[in-house]
Amino acid sequence: MKKFLTTAFLFTLAAVAFAQGAPVQKSLFEGQFTAHIALAIAAAGCGLGQGKAVVAACEGVARNPQAAGAIRTTMIIGLALIEALVIYVLVAAFAIK
Amino acid sequence: MEHHASLLAKWLTQVLGLSQHPWPGFSHGAALSILERYDHLLNAALAALVAMLITGLVRKNLARIPGPLQQTFEGVVGGLKEMLNDNIAHHGEKYLPFIGTMALFVFFNNLFGLLPALSPGTSNWNVTLGAALVVFGYYNWHGMKEQGVGKYWLHFAGPIWWLAPLMFPLEILGLLSRILSHSLRLFGNIAGEHVVAGIFFGLMPILLPVPMMFLGLFFGLIQTFVFTMLATIYLSGAVSHEH
Numbered sequence: 592m593k594k595f596l597t598t599a600f601l602f603t604l605a606a607v608a609f610a611q612g613a614p615v616q617k618s619l620f621e622g623q624f625t626a627h628i629a630l631a632i633a634a635a636g637c638g639l640g641q642g643k644a645v646v647a648a649c650e651g652v653a654r655n656p657q658a659a660g661a662i663r664t665t666m667i668i669g670l671a672l673i674e675a676l677v678i679y680v681l682v683a684a685f686a687i688k
Numbered sequence: 689m690e691h692h693a694s695l696l697a698k699w700l701t702q703v704l705g706l707s708q709h710p711w712p713g714f715s716h717g718a719a720l721s722i723l724e725r726y727d728h729l730l731n732a733a734l735a736a737l738v739a740m741l742i743t744g745l746v747r748k749n750l751a752r753i754p755g756p757l758q759q760t761f762e763g764v765v766g767g768l769k770e771m772l773n774d775n776i777a778h779h780g781e782k783y784l785p786f787i788g789t790m791a792l793f794v795f796f797n798n799l800f801g802l803l804p805a806l807s808p809g810t811s812n813w814n815v816t817l818g819a820a821l822v823v824f825g826y827y828n829w830h831g832m833k834e835q836g837v838g839k840y841w842l843h844f845a846g847p848i849w850w851l852a853p854l855m856f857p858l859e860i861l862g863l864l865s866r867i868l869s870h871s872l873r874l875f876g877n878i879a880g881e882h883v884v885a886g887i888f889f890g891l892m893p894i895l896l897p898v899p900m901m902f903l904g905l906f907f908g909l910i911q912t913f914v915f916t917m918l919a920t921i922y923l924s925g926a927v928s929h930e931h
Binding site: 678 | 869879880913918921
């Protein structure tokens, strides 16, 4: 299965590379392709990180509902700081395009 | 990145009969009028104008029994006051005018993405960078005013004197990179949301963009809160005395 997926991925790469075929030879990893892959990786990592943060905040609120306000504020700040990393990649993706 | 002027700018260009010409090094040399080129400034100025008009309206019609608009604004001012008092000990309310102005400016700019024919001013880096620079200048100025110039800059050197040559450049770098993160966060969120809503609109103009627009309203609010909160935290870090 793993081998099949690897082969399929390589074929896709080859198809993309051959489909360009224009006189200007542009590398595959130059341009939008890189931006899309980078953004996907960044979004995946951000999802994991934000999920952990929200889990911890939910547990905190469930254990001590009176602290909900303070926990919510802190959580939103934390989420914003995590999100900022993806935003940097998004800005880079805009710049590449 | 390709430049998309808002419909308002295009319409104004036609109505006023402004000349269109290519701008060197911008948007692949597309012919744009001055309003289309500086579309973000037009929208930001309009947002500021709307904010001023609405707050002016509230202020003129202040009543003992508040209407819906006055009640909303009382909630906003109360929330901001509480946030400042929580973060800055003893004298938080002194900074309410500045923080409140920034919050309203950013909020109305964010909301402009939801109105037809307009684009949010904050979806351009120039506007958010301006806002972040103003905040940067403000908290440094007040830090120097509260603590004294020498003491304010000395606290970047850290507590151990022989580590100061290492700490000082790092702290200054951290201070400067705040501008970048503060502005890019707002810009990226609003611009990304606006682009996604635009793509949804292109797929199907009816009903499909509505959830995305609701998300835009929500994100606009959250990002305003985050921007204001971070400004408050930077300010509290600058003006608080260390005991």
